[in-house]
Amino acid sequence: MTALKNKKRVAVIGAGPSGLVTLKELVEAGHEVECFETRQSIGGLFNDGSEELQLTTSNITTAFGSFYRDCDRERGPVIWSGSEYLDYLKDFAENFDLLRRIHFATRVVSLEQDSDGSGWILQADPVGQDGDSPAICGEEQHFDHIAICSGANASPVVPKWKGTMEFEGRIVHSTELSGIDELAGKRVLLVGLGETGSDVSLSAAKVAQALALSTRSGPGYIIPRLYRGRPSDLDTNRCYHSLARRFGGSRIVRLKTGIENALLGEHDDRAVLRKANQINRDRGLSPFHRFGTKNTSFIEAMHYHGASYKPDIDRFDRDRAVFVDGSEFQCDIVVCCTGYRILVPCSSSWKPLSEAPPKPRGLFKRMIDPRFGASLVWIGLVRPGIGAVPPCAEMQARYFAQLVSGSIPLPSVDEMNRDVAYHARLDLEQFPDDASRLLTLTDYLRFLDSLAGVMGCRPQLRRTLLRDPLTGLKLLLAPLNGAQYRLVGPKAEPERARAFLRSLPTMPWPVLGYELLLLSLFELFGLNRDRWSNKGGGILAGSTRKL
Numbered sequence: 001m002t003a004l005k006n007k008k009r010v011a012v013i014g015a016g017p018s019g020l021v022t023l024k025e026l027v028e029a030g031h032e033v034e035c036f037e038t039r040q041s042i043g044g045l046f047n048d049g050s051e052e053l054q055l056t057t058s059n060i061t062t063a064f065g066s067f068y069r070d071c072d073r074e075r076g077p078v079i080w081s082g083s084e085y086l087d088y089l090k091d092f093a094e095n096f097d098l099l100r101r102i103h104f105a106t107r108v109v110s111l112e113q114d115s116d117g118s119g120w121i122l123q124a125d126p127v128g129q130d131g132d133s134p135a136i137c138g139e140e141q142h143f144d145h146i147a148i149c150s151g152a153n154a155s156p157v158v159p160k161w162k163g164t165m166e167f168e169g170r171i172v173h174s175t176e177l178s179g180i181d182e183l184a185g186k187r188v189l190l191v192g193l194g195e196t197g198s199d200v201s202l203s204a205a206k207v208a209q210a211l212a213l214s215t216r217s218g219p220g221y222i223i224p225r226l227y228r229g230r231p232s233d234l235d236t237n238r239c240y241h242s243l244a245r246r247f248g249g250s251r252i253v254r255l256k257t258g259i260e261n262a263l264l265g266e267h268d269d270r271a272v273l274r275k276a277n278q279i280n281r282d283r284g285l286s287p288f289h290r291f292g293t294k295n296t297s298f299i300e301a302m303h304y305h306g307a308s309y310k311p312d313i314d315r316f317d318r319d320r321a322v323f324v325d326g327s328e329f330q331c332d333i334v335v336c337c338t339g340y341r342i343l344v345p346c347s348s349s350w351k352p353l354s355e356a357p358p359k360p361r362g363l364f365k366r367m368i369d370p371r372f373g374a375s376l377v378w379i380g381l382v383r384p385g386i387g388a389v390p391p392c393a394e395m396q397a398r399y400f401a402q403l404v405s406g407s408i409p410l411p412s413v414d415e416m417n418r419d420v421a422y423h424a425r426l427d428l429e430q431f432p433d434d435a436s437r438l439l440t441l442t443d444y445l446r447f448l449d450s451l452a453g454v455m456g457c458r459p460q461l462r463r464t465l466l467r468d469p470l471t472g473l474k475l476l477l478a479p480l481n482g483a484q485y486r487l488v489g490p491k492a493e494p495e496r497a498r499a500f501l502r503s504l505p506t507m508p509w510p511v512l513g514y515e516l517l518l519l520s521l522f523e524l525f526g527l528n529r530d531r532w533s534n535k536g537g538g539i540l541a542g543s544t545r546k547l
Contacts, residue, residue, distance in 0.1 A: 007031055008144040008404050011122055015102050016044020018380030018393040019149035020089060021064055024096045025394075025401040026147075028491075034141070035102040038127050042093055042102065043086045044151060053082030056195050056294035057388040058231035058479065060504060064394050065482020066493070067092050068500050077231045077479075077505060111146065111353075119144045120375070145404055149379045149393075155343045158336045159191070163316035171334040174200055183208050189321050189331040191313065193219040193298055194291075197337030202297035204335070205305035212329040213298060214321070216312040217433060218283060220291040222276040222299070223386070227260065228508070229267035233294070235507050236387055238461075238484075239476045240515045241445040244528045245288050245430050253286070256514055263508050272299050291434050291441055292386040342381065342439070360440045361424045364416040365451055367396045374403040374410050385431060387444030391482040395451040402455060402490060423450070445480060457489030471498050477512050478504035 008031045012023050015037035026033045039047055046053075055062060058077045062085070063069070069091055080088065093099050103124065110123035120143045156173035164171060174196060177183070184207040190197060193215040205211045224232050247253055257277060264270060276296050279285075301307040312324050320330040342358065360366050360381040367377045377400050382392040402408040411419070427435045427442050435441050452458035464487070465472030475484060478501060486497035506512060522528045 006406065009142065010034075010145045010147065010404060011036065011108075011120070011141070011143040012147045012149055013108050014044060014149035014151065015039075015042045015104075016046070016149065016151055016380075017089060017390045018151060018397070019044070019147075020093055020098060021390070021394045022147050022149055022379050022397040022400065023098050023101060024066070024092070025397040025491075026404065027096070027098070027101065029401040029405050031401075031404060033101055034143075035098075036106050036108050036124055037102055037104050038107045040104050042099075043089050046082050046086050046089070054199070054225070054295075055080050055082070055085055056225060057236075058233050059088075060231075060479045061233050061236060061481050062388045062390055063088070063481065064092065064390060065484070065486045065497070066394075066491075067095060068483065077234065079225055079231055110140075114142075120146050122146070145374065145400075146376045147379055147397075147400060148377070150343065151380050155341045156336075157338050157341050159313075159338055161313050161316055163322075166318055167316040167334075168318055169332045169334065172336065174335055174337045177335065180204060180207055183333065183335070185209050186332040187330055188212075189214060189310075189329055189334045190337060191215070191334060192337035192339070193293065194337060194339065195293055195295060198293055198295050198298040200335065200337055201301040201307060202305075205301035205307045210329075211301065211305070211307040212310050212321075212331070213301070213307055214310040214313055214323065219279070219298065220293040220385075220434070221285045221287045221289075222280055222296060223287065223292050223294045224268075224273060224276065225295045227268065228263065228265040230505065233386075233388075234479050234505060235511070236444070236480050237477050237506070237515075238445065238459075238480055239512070239519050241288075241386075241443075241480065242528070243288075243515075243518060243522060245443075247522070247527065252518065254281070256511065259510055259514055263510060269296075269300075272296050272303060275299050275303060287386055288443070289430060289432070290385070291383070291431065291438060294386070361427060361435075362420060364411075364420055365396065365399065365454070366392075366440070366442070366447070367400065368410070368416065370413045370416040370420070374400065381440050382442060382447060383438060383440040384444035384447065385434075385441060387480065391480075392444075392447055394482050395448055395455075395485065398457075398491060399451055399455055407490065408455065448480070448485065452485050452489075455489060457485045457487075457492065459484050459487055468498070471501055474501045474504055474506075477506045477515075479506075 010026050010031050010033045012019050012033060012035040015035055019035060020042060023033055023035050041047060059080050060077050062080065069088055105127045106124045107127050108122060109125045112121045114121060122141050122143055156175050158171065158173050180203045183204045186208055187210045188204050188208040189212050190201050190204060191214045193213060198219065201211065201213055226232060243253065276299055302309060310323050310327065310329060314322050314324045320328050322328050358369060358378055363369055363378060366382050367379060368374060379396045379400065380389060380393040382389060384392060403410055430443060431441055449458055459475050461472060461475055464475055483497040483500045486493045
């Protein structure tokens, strides 16, 4: 642990993945940190998942860049189940000795800024009446900084439709189900085809009497969890994701899908993949212009279990839903997989938050309100279209720890506002159908490299390719993960990160060869000039501190 002359006292609200990595970075920087968690254990919403819950990104992509457990070549890339990811988080917390700093079953009920604006006064109360209250409860505590890590999935959203008062069935959010068995033998209408909705649809189709799937705008760009028996996010690499976004839906890029299809293995369900490709093609979708639905479960539900596909709901009658195309579906229960809204913990106790809750796209690096600076930050309000949230939260946590330590200055308010406006514009241009309603949606590589550029830990690809070709190729062609940002800059672990990166698998070489050809041609003819990263020197740029 680093000894600091100016040690700060920091409160971390939430002990899910974002809270844990924030706690770890602050403790390692030498600060005094207290974490408040309403549940009895770490993991956040992953404690609420069903036994069938599976992540949609591999262990390689999901793991933090400072802790690679179960990500080595011996086990190979896998998709963790929810319980396996919880085990990983527990190992992470134990490895960095975090548990003793977490106040479980404790809710922050009051948060006020000091009268002189120099810090924060926080009050916490125990959740429930059983057992002894944590010693910190009931008293006002002073903190220099606050990190809110309660995530974007805090409050389930259930849409409002005409006729729900007359509907005699149940309308529930997916989080209210005690288990899939609750749907056995019933006529089920499932609303929403994001990743959760897709997974729930397959489980429900296996037990329900009948199942209909309703969606307002259709699924996102469909990507199978597995390709040739391995996680498909092996293709989430720096080479492919550095292509200019304006070519993301063009024929030359879609040809890559044809190459992948020609290489399918015995583990791949060709019928389901054909249907996924057809849906993507017919709707004109690309992997860079819609959020990713990184599983094909809803297609399996339709292809193998008879689920029907319906448009948006117009209204409900006594025993059925009526859709905007005039069709109907008689149903007993409506399961809404319709997402969440962001809640501000204890916001009612402090007017600036209660009157103007945070809008993720209005925060500098999705974490800092220019009005309040680094004294109050949000960690984890990021949803990459393709990619994983934990590496994004880790980068935010590392940046926050540097700001708290004073090792890096916070840009001026004008500079932050310009950066906020710039990336908000890019989000809205890149995701025209989704960004306005998915407030946390952004581009994975752009977000990670943007923060890395500010911190000075962006991979030095040109130098690495020249001096260490194997590591350089893995930087370019292996899955984009947190270890790439541990090679240089603050808190670098170059030898450990290099060994991990060298062990990583990649997509088949015919796919990589085509991606390299595209990137080379795009760079040669200047077709990538509209790509954001060229502001900082392009794909071969190093670890600058530019905004």
